[in-house]
Amino acid sequence: MIERIDELMLQAVADTLENMAFMEVLRDNGPVAEFDRQFQGKESPGESGAGGDGDGTGSAGNCMAADLLIHDPIQGELRLEMSKPLVMKVAAAVFGIPEDDVSEQTMVDIVSEILNTFAGRFMNAILQEDQAFQLGLPEFDQFCREKHDQPKKLWRLRMDGEPLRVLLWGDFKL
């Protein structure tokens, strides 16, 4: 059983983002529905726009996401979802440029690289020292689609007041 998985994941994400962007990552302890609503850009429960067709409202409008497969020794998948304003802030901090100058391509790359980095740190933390692991290449999800399968674990976090989520699927013994 993986002990302290919550702590290990939070540490992996925090170490990554604090080193890259000098920004603190905290758990979100507020109401879940309110978190998800903010994260997906919905102002009220009745608002539409969850289709993710890039119409600028709902989840696709405010969310950027990337997925990464874990191949060995555990089969699994990690997903990172961040609000667009947060991605812009991190990109501006990493590249040392004004937020207005952050390109879409840079934002895509940042999300992928953050996922790639904390995925490695997380796997190192949960495996034995002599256990090698293999990760796939991060894949950006253009439409920030909701996954069909319920994740095994979901972490709701905040950075500079903005939301991010980490989702985990796979043969992890929790």
Next chain:
Amino acid sequence: MKRIVIADDSQTARMFIRRCLEIVGLQNATIVEANHGKEALVLVKEAPTDLLITDLNMPVMDGQTLLKWVKASPRLAGLPVLVITSAGNPAKEKELLDLGAFGVLGKPVSPPVLMAALEPLLHLQGGEND
């Protein structure tokens, strides 16, 4: 140190390493970037290079294959190769060092950690700003 090649499929990672190199005093080096191992191999062959920094997980040619190619080449075998990766652990680190890597660091690398890793190399080459 005059010329450094950075191989990583992430623009963010390459920028981050570049900034760390500038902070540790290598701002005068020519820094050339590659998206993957095959591109990096072309770059290190085309001009004398003092240091190759590479990620492991890359498309087309990964970092471990790149390391093997470099160390198998009579002309390039002496090129220091520093691996900076999120996919490393003690077992992988040993494997890479046995293949001839100069060092293995975890992402995200920080300037002090990079400096400590490069110090022996800078000492051998006679300083950072030649």
